[in-house]
Amino acid sequence: MAGPAGHHSAVLASLLANQLVESGYTVEDIFRGTVFDAAILTEKAPWYPLAETVSLFERAAQLTNNENIGLQIGREQDIRRVGLICYVGLAAPTVGGFLANFARYSRVASPVLEIDTSRLLDHGVINWEYAISPSLKRRQYVEFSAASFLNTVRQFTDGPVSPCLVQFQHHRRNQVEEIEEFFGCKVEFGAATNGFKFAANDLDLPLTSADEQLLTVLQGYGDQALAELAREDQGLVIEVERAIAEQLGAGPVTMETVASKLGMSPRTLSRKLSAEGTSFFQLLENLRKSLSKSYLRDSNLVLAEIAFLLGYSGLGSFNDAFKRWTGHSPGRFRTV
Template sequence: MRRGGPPITTGVLVSGVIAALRGRAIDPAPLVERAGLTGVDPARASADALPGAESMLAELAADAAGDPIFGLRLAEAVDPRDLGLLYFLVRAAPTLRDALSLFERFLPAANSGVEADVTASAGGGAIVDFRFLGAPRARLKHTVEYHLAMAVRVCRSIAAGPVNPTRVTFAHPRLESIDAVEQYFGCPADFDAGSDRIVLARSALDLSLIAADPRLLQVLSGIAEDAAAWSAPSRPTVRRAVGAALRRLLPAGEAKVESVAGALGMTARTLSRRLEQEGTSYSRVLEGLRTELALQYLSDGSFGERSLDQIASALGYHDIAAFSRAFRRWTGHAPSVVRDNPGLARGIVEAGERGRT
């Protein structure tokens, strides 16, 4: 996998879609072309793909096949071993709870079009929320059902006992074959629910795994860490997105990580993890941007006449005292001193730039 390159998937879904179409005597070539999967040979058994194009192919194929549960059938047809490193890594964990933690950590390295957040639920269970990238969520149905069904199938294949969620939810609506979905997952399924989620009970999470292997887990974890590092987004990407969102939100007093994460379409936990992968944190990005903007407002001719309370408000502070304390911490000077000495502001900026080189 290439560091900083475009998002990719393992191609397992593409391969499964092509095999399913050929099994129904449907020529996959026109659909592959419509999905924008340039360079993918439909006759091949596997192919890498951009997440958005991969999802589009699955949706087009479901329509061509006229199959309302196309995604579930794909999950049944795919061999979990074809998922590669991720599958063998989670299989080597001691319990299903440990496997889910590894799944959350390393899923983006296997498929940059899907992210999962695993959080604790009442009674010691877990909620697994999925987020799909690369295509508008409103256009996805069978792709999402495939991924959730595949996650459950993997859990069932590695656990030393039965695994049935207590509930699954989907953000898209469904008017037919709901019973087939509930039969697959073995639990109630809610549609048009606002989230793509699997809920698991503590009894399932505590199950031991059939192929648990501490030594293999250690080896594969090291390989997975390397893969995650190579597949991580280029360093400025998420940080720049956070900065851009903060520039819009700060004047309204919205400096909380939850507000910025929501503006970027992810959870606060996912945003923190993505920033950590880039070697920074939300608080560091926020403080760095506030310092940059404060110095600009205090020294730039077009902002220099602003009163300090206006600047404090533009930076998301509710009062000038909080801004002044923060500014002193950043620069060692009072804001009024820097405002009255533009050369001092430029010197602080230049010193900061030298410190980053």
């Protein structure tokens, strides 16, 4: 059952940590600078903030000096340890049923995971994102989750299945071939949302784990769990950061436009952010700074495109801001 607000089932963090231990890394090295310790290696149902799990995956990439560690470990895992949401999916008769049930009951394991299946039936598309700060680097976690999810589907499908397209919100410019080889299709980076697109005949493939009676029982448990879960408050700062991120590149981002999206007046938003020890302009600045570094390191976007995506009126404004943040020009930062 769910833990405090912003927490989620951290079994994937446990899987990663155990893999690193088996590879010869010490507990001290694995968990240095994180909230985790050796206890998570044996916890059956760990609950931690998603942001901490995401950070552990990035730590693993640094520790191993392996940009594809998320994919490489994820493609060998299945996600049955996640619990109810996986088993209620696997009890469905088809791949499409698995996807629909997994999405429906996802909040039982992770209130911060947002899955959209509105285009699943007609177009074979399932999209997802996370209710965490857009500035938080999450590449390894997302690729691990997507790989282990697809590996699970393949393991219990009566026939080969690969998506037609995979989309990731994060950018990547290196070692893409290994990723596309596993997914068996084109992988698009820098997309509006994370997602899989499946062919209609793949959605109709039967699952070897299908069990009609078990499905009825598990759906009952899932519906009861959902009824007991109140919508978790992710915190105003994250809401504002996400609202800013959605508007960057689409025109001027102002406190007025963000406040309107959140259903409050600019004065109320300013007062609430002040109580959180920050301000709208500080959040905007910090988000631009974080995203700019990610774009420069992980994408092949030209500087003018990055300036546009960050909501700057021109390249000069972006250059000036980046020099103020880092002491270097964007071009210099990209080459060091």
